[in-house]
Amino acid sequence: MDILVCILLFSGLFFLTAGSIGILRFPDFYSRLHPAGKLDTLGTLLALLGLALFNLQHFSLGALLTSLKIMLIIIFVFVASPTATHAIVDAGVRAGLAPWTKGEKRR
Amino acid sequence: MDNIFLYSSLYLAFLMVLSLYRAIVGPSVLDRMIGVNAIGSKTTVMLILIGLLYQRVDMFVDICLAYAMLNFIAVLAASRYFHKRKGLSDEI
Amino acid sequence: MHTNEEKNLHHNQPEPAQTARSPLCFFPLLITFIMMFGLWLLLSGKFDPFHLSLGVISCALVAFLSSDLLFPSPILKGKLTVFLRWLCYLPWLTIExxxxxxxxxxxxxxxRMMDLIDPRIIKFKSTLDSELGLVTFANSITLTPGTITVNVSLDGDFKVHAIDRASGDPLPGEMEIKIAKVFRKV
Structure with a gap:
């Protein structure tokens, strides 16, 4: 059980790492949204799933309720993260930011 | 297991510093917003880890849920606020 | 009794929706109430009569005030099958x-990341007609390979930002077919 929790937690941390580095490395605002919107969602999802499993080890009613609440957070992140990404991209389009294309200097 | 959680949360703090670079330096306001959003989604995981370290998950999970919602609403409100700002791209 | 029925019939003729109201308007209320109460039980975690009765009162009040928001029309026929098919769609989305x-x-x-990426904006028209289908499609695009939805109109015009050539090409493709299958008319 501990091994499964560790695998889930570390894969979540891996995706969160990729998200942070992607935000630093990508050349412009639109392409930075790709790691911010996707990698952070999956990283949060996997890490929280692992922690919910760990919480269920000493089974009791309180632990079950806490794990269900963590699942609620996962569902919320799963729905809210694409919406937040879309809100940011919409603000960028309305402000008139042009997407970066190949060959330009990075911003 | 406690040690793993401790070092994972320290590592998450390091990742938050990396995102903070984008939040401080980012050429436009929206880049800063991406950085802040990334910090928020890492905080969600970190709060649960802190709860497990202190043996008080039942309390910290509520804080975490409220924080996730607050982060989402903050991003929505900020992006609405910057809708009609022209010249966003020129700001340094 | 007879007069009452006659009056009802007479009253119903100009507004056909009124006939469906008496038995059917109860169901959205009930479903909203059950969802609210489940959330209450989950978040409070106390099962003594005092807290349960408080929950019943507040959930009934909220359900009475806002059940119209969750179910705009009282017609529930087919909603359940759509919901079940939507649940079956989720595992595929997770793999993607x-x-x-x-x-x-x-x-x-x-x-050499800068050589690999080739960001551009793609436009295409979707054949989906329901609003919920469009929202699901837009969120799924944002969650799947290298693409982010920039703009969606009610008619189904999509603007998608793709990070490289390989991820942008297969749109709309398989995902739209799957979602159209979920939201097809019963």
Whole structure:
């Protein structure tokens, strides 16, 4: 059980790492949204799933309720993260930011 | 297991510093917003880890849920606020 | 009794929706109430009569005030099957999410990342007609390989930002077919 929790937690941390580095490395605002919107969602999802499993080890009613609440957070992140990404991209389009294309200097 | 959680949360703090670079330096306001959003989604995981370290998950999970919602609403409100700002791209 | 029925009939003729109201307007209320009460039980975690009765009162009040928001029309026929099919769609979406994330993570850690990416904006028209289908499609696009929805109109005009050539080409493709299958008319 501990091994499964560790695998889930570390894969979540891996995706969160990729998200942070992607935000630093990508050349412009639109392409930075790709790691911010996707990698952070999956990283949060996997890490929280692992922690919910760990919480269920000493089974009791309180632990079950806490794990269900963590699942609620996962569902919320799963729905809210694409919406937040879309809100940011919409603000960028309305402000008139042009997407970066190949060959330009990075911003 | 406690040690793993401790070092994972320290590592998450390091990742938050990396995102903070984008939040401080980012050429436009929206880049800063991406950085802040990334910090928020890492905080969600970190709060649960802190709860497990202190043996008080039942309390910290509520804080975490409220924080996730607050982060989402903050991003929505900020992006609405910057809708009609022209010249966003020129700001340094 | 007879007069009452006659009056009802007479009253119903100008507004056909009124006939469906008496038995059917109860169901949205009930479903909203059950969802609210489940959430209450989950978040409070106390099962003594005092807290349960408080929950029943507040959930009934909220359900009475806002059940119209969740179910705009009182017609529930087919909603359940759509919901079940939507649940069956989720595992496929999760697998796609994994593939997408591995692809983006590969791009992020690649040393010559600037040569690999080729961002551009794609426009296409979707054949989906229901609003919920469009929202699901837009969120799924944002979650899957290298693409982010920039703009959606009610008619189904999509603007999508793709990070490289390979991820933008297969749109709309398989995902739209799957979602159209979920939201098809019963």
């Amino acid at each position: 999410l994994f593939k997408a994330n591995l692809h983006v993570a590969y791009l992020v850690f690649h040393p």
